[in-house]
Amino acid sequence: MFGLANQILGTLTALFLIILSVSGIVMWWKRRPAGVLGAPVPLNRPRGGAALFTTVLLLAIYMPMFALTLVLVLVVEAFCLRRLKAVNRWLGLRPDEMASA
Numbered sequence: 001m002f003g004l005a006n007q008i009l010g011t012l013t014a015l016f017l018i019i020l021s022v023s024g025i026v027m028w029w030k031r032r033p034a035g036v037l038g039a040p041v042p043l044n045r046p047r048g049g050a051a052l053f054t055t056v057l058l059l060a061i062y063m064p065m066f067a068l069t070l071v072l073v074l075v076v077e078a079f080c081l082r083r084l085k086a087v088n089r090w091l092g093l094r095p096d097e098m099a100s101a
Helices: 004-031 047-062 064-081 085-091 095-099
Strands: none
Touching: 047 064, 064 085
């Protein structure tokens, strides 16, 4: 159905995306600090403002599954991840606890 050149191009694109994903994980694994995720420390006050909030709200109205997923992620983070000290420290959710550990 598709020409040989198109199949080769699609295969190479998929292969390079896989290589890019795997090499990113390998580079992070080699450079990560021991025992933590290695993500930057979160800001005290989230940035974004009204434009970001409006955009997310419009997307949630337009795509109900996005809204459901967003609520699920917020609930899991608020009630599960922040209450488990080991997960909390690994994710870097509370920098004050990381410094004392």
